[in-house]
Amino acid sequence: MSGLDVLFLAVGLLTAGSALLAVLSRQVLHAALWLVVTLAGLAGCYLVLGAELVGLVQLLVYVGAVVVLILFALMLTRSGGVPVVTGRGQRGGAALVGAGTTILLGGTLVAGSGWRAVEVAGPTNTEVAEGVLGVYVWPFELLSALLLLALVAAVAIARAPVGGQDDASHRPGPAPRALAAQGEDA
Amino acid sequence: MMLTELPLLVEVVLKAAVVLAVFLTMPLALGQLEHKLMGHMQGRLGPMEAGPHGILQLVADGIKFVQKEDVTPTAADRPVFRLAPAVALVPYLVALAAIPFSAAWVAADVPASLLLVLAATSVGVIGTLMAGWGSGNKYSLIGGMRAGAQLVSYELPMVLSAASVAMAAGTLSLTGIVQAWSWWWLLWQAPAAAVFLVASVAELQRTPFDAPIADAEIVFGPLTEYTGLRFAFFLLAEYAGMVVMALLFTVLFLGGWRGPWGDVGAVGALWTVIKATAVGSLFLWFRVAWPRVREDQLQRLAWLVLLPVALLQLAITGVGVVVMS
Known part of the structure; x- marks a missing residue:
């Protein structure tokens, strides 16, 4: 085994171990933090395999943004510290789905490249760019347009004043007091 | 450079030692500058007692922090609470290693170093969130939430403005960007520079964007429960972040080591440090x-001002690149 193999094995074990801990943690917030380690480990796997761009984007998007969003949402709901209790059926179903996905992905990999070792040569950033903006330019641009649309829509939502448009009929007037008075009469 | 003639292991260890030394001294220098600059701007002298003109003030502060008791609150989520300062600090060390001081003075010259620096700095927020959660304190929790919301919002304009420069230079390598830079980019990339500067202040959670640690509202936000050395690590992370962001701004928008007398010996690195000091100031x-902005004002600024400007800048850069090529 070369040094790179050892490194890949170490990063892979770290990723798999933390993924297991993420699933088995009883506290949701701990699970989310183990997910950070898992996603960072995955970025490490990409880096070891020579896919520098993918690894760094993985780190930037998943660790830097997606998990931060998850942590933020957990803090908002205050459920992070409460131990999760799951039923037997729920666990069994989750295990089934997980095993199914593993078999599907593993089967695809084995069908694709067989059991022999495949020489890994990660593409350079220039090659990735040529692929994305050359061969696959239409799907890529379509995705970019979708994301840009989402971004502009987010700005549009942010632009609206809190509570919707300011309409005179929506303003709080003497109405509630009148209603209360009627209630007293009845 | 001489370093290339050394065996690989020795070279790596030497470079790591140099980066660590820079990582431990430059934030201190910036902190000292802050003491004195703030003092003089406010008609005070700043620290004067420790050493001549108080230059040893931060060393004295460091000794004080080491002596303090390291308290972990009972309500705290122990491992999360204790690990948080390290998670906040280490990403900036990684980022610093990839930033070039001059064409030859760069510890880790990787092809996509811009992406590496942005990715590494974006991890630091997890330390703040861990501190906010792990402290078991409502003010910490509120501060952590504010930090999370703020950093996710400002990450986008920051990455977009950096992408504009990468597009203009046609490379993701920081050394490549400086080599492609020419003086009129100061004008061409000015909107991106403004967006990046504002977004980096927000990422660092410094005034006027320090709502997450607003001392008048939520004690000290995520750092409320921290004492001694762990608190000092958070402070170090803040100043190291300022150093990294100032250096990154210099490299992206101010031409890095480009300047009179060229990149000969230490002159290039000196230019980088001078420019970065100006940005840090x-x-x-x-x-x-400026006073602190409110949380909703902060979000409006990110989404309604910075993001459209960054998108516009991307369009301008795209047109420029096409016209010139």
Whole structure:
């Protein structure tokens, strides 16, 4: 085994171990933090395999943004510290789905490249760019347009004043007091 | 450079030692500058007792922090609470290793170093969130939430403005960007520079964007429960972040080591440090000049001003690149 193999094995074990801990943690917030380690480990796997761009984007998007969003949402709901209790059926179903996905992905990999070792040569950033903006330019641009649309829509939502448009009929007037008075009469 | 003639292991260890030394001294220098600059801007002298003109003040502070008791609150989520300062600090060390001081003076010259620096700095927020959660304190939790919301919002304009420069240079390598830079980019990339500067102040959670640690509202936000050395690590992370952001701004928008007398010997690195010091002083000046913005104002600024400007800048850069090529 070369040094790179050892490194890949170490990063892979770290990723798999933390993924297991993420699933088995009883506290949701701990699970989310183990997910950070898992996603960072995955970025490490990409880096070891020579896919520098993918690894760094993985780190930037998943660790830097997606998990931060998850942590933020957990803090908002205050459920992070409460131990999760799951039923037997729920666990069994989750295990089934997980095993199914593993078999599907593993089967695809084995069908694709067989059991022999495949020489890994990660593409350079220039090659990735040529692929994305050359061969696959239409799907890529379509995705970019979708994301840009989402971004502009987010700005549009942010632009609206809190509570919707300011309409005179929506303003709080003497109405509630009148209603209360009627209630007293009845 | 001489380093290339050394065996690989020795070279790596030497470079790591140099980066660590820079990582431990430059934030201190910036902190000292902050003490004195803020003092003089406010008509005070700043620290004067420790050493001549108080230059040893931060060393004295460091000794004080080491002596303090390291308290972990009973309500705290122990491992999360204790690990948080390290998670906040280490990403900046990684980022610093990839930033070039001159064409030859760069510890880790990787092909996509811009992406590496942005990715590494974006991890630091997890430390703040861990501190906010792990402290078991409501003010910490509120501060952590504010930090999370703020950093996710400002990450986008920051990455977009950096992408504009990468597009203009046609490379993701920081050394490549400086080599492609020419003086009129100061004008061409000015909107991106403004967006990046504002977004980096927000990422660092410094005044006027320090709502997450607003001392008048939520004690000290995520850092409320921290004492001693762990608190000092958070402070170090803040100043190391300022150093990294100032250096990154210099490399992206101010031409890095480009300047009179060229990149000969240490002159290039000196230019980088001088420019970065100017940017760092700007960070300090912001703190003195502006009051804290409210949480909703902060979000509006990110989404309604910075993001459209960054998108517009991307379009301008795209047109420029096409016209010139």
